[in-house]
Amino acid sequence: MSKYIVEDTRKVTTHRLVEMKRKGEKIAMLTAYDYTMATLVDGAGIDIILVGDSASNVMAGNVTTLPITLDQMIYHAKSVVRGVKRALVVTDMPFGTYQVNADEAVKNAIRIMKETHADALKLEGGEEILPSVRKILDAGIPIMAHLGLTPQSINKFGTYGVRAKDEAEAEKLCRDAKLLQDAGCFALVLEKIPAALGTKVASELEIPVIGIGAGGGVDGQVLVCTDMLGMTADFTPRFLRRYADLHTVINEAVGNYISDVKACDFPNEKEQY
Numbered sequence: 001m002s003k004y005i006v007e008d009t010r011k012v013t014t015h016r017l018v019e020m021k022r023k024g025e026k027i028a029m030l031t032a033y034d035y036t037m038a039t040l041v042d043g044a045g046i047d048i049i050l051v052g053d054s055a056s057n058v059m060a061g062n063v064t065t066l067p068i069t070l071d072q073m074i075y076h077a078k079s080v081v082r083g084v085k086r087a088l089v090v091t092d093m094p095f096g097t098y099q100v101n102a103d104e105a106v107k108n109a110i111r112i113m114k115e116t117h118a119d120a121l122k123l124e125g126g127e128e129i130l131p132s133v134r135k136i137l138d139a140g141i142p143i144m145a146h147l148g149l150t151p152q153s154i155n156k157f158g159t160y161g162v163r164a165k166d167e168a169e170a171e172k173l174c175r176d177a178k179l180l181q182d183a184g185c186f187a188l189v190l191e192k193i194p195a196a197l198g199t200k201v202a203s204e205l206e207i208p209v210i211g212i213g214a215g216g217g218v219d220g221q222v223l224v225c226t227d228m229l230g231m232t233a234d235f236t237p238r239f240l241r242r243y244a245d246l247h248t249v250i251n252e253a254v255g256n257y258i259s260d261v262k263a264c265d266f267p268n269e270k271e272q273y
């Protein structure tokens with residue numbers, strides 16, 4: 001049984017998240033990519049569901065997030081939105097849909113919002129994507145920003161290691177965070193950066209900062225649902241805490257089913273018409 005009791009059952013809004021930061025209430029965010037997981041995660045009381053482009057890795061088996069398409073993200077987001085009553089649903093804009101120019105970015109952003117009914121979008125990057133960020137915000141679409149390790153740039157970084165360890169990169173990150181806040185983004189994800197830098201950015205911004213591998217001094221945490229549920233047994237970064245071992249649970253359940261079918265033990269008399 002979950003030890004968390006949802007006190008406020010109203011739909012989570014971007015305003016409520018800023019209010020949570022002001023009051024010092026931590027924000028809990030998880031990814032989901034399909035209807036069934038979305039109903040489970042939302043029903044447990046999560047504040048934000050991210051339809052992450054990590055779907056490219058954990059749903060489609062790609063090595064990076066780059067191959068997932070706009071159509072595929074729209075499919076995942078529509079499935080999630082159908083299962084959600086309370087959480088704010090944020091959808092990732094996939095690689096290539098907002099980097100070309102601001103006009104193309106806003107066209108793609110509007111398409112996601114119209115077809116999925118998600119509440120907001122997430123874009124990776126700082127100053128270099130500001131024209132797209134501004135144009136999308138001008139269209140009335142809320143944006144969650146994403147700095148630090150930005151997996152859509154993995155081919156530029158060459159590694160999934162911790163970002164912003166040196167002064168120059170840390171300074172750029174702080175500058176970008178402020179620019180994105182000033183442009184009107186409602187929240188910021190910081191991925192895989194030193195904890196002290198996460199704490200500094202969160203204390204300097206008024207908008208909530210949600211961390212993944214950014215330490216405990218930020219305003220909330222996000223994890224990939226399949227990782228925290230222990231479905232992905234071979235992914236073991238330091239920042240990941242596993243809250244279940246579904247890999248073992250599923251392996252045992254499927255093994256038992258196979259044994260029962262082979263032994264003519266399933267279905268029994270009560271399980272047939």
Ligand code: KIV
Nearest residue numbers: 031052053054189222
């Ligand atoms: O796509 C994703 O799952 C993400 C989170 C890791 C923040 O962007």
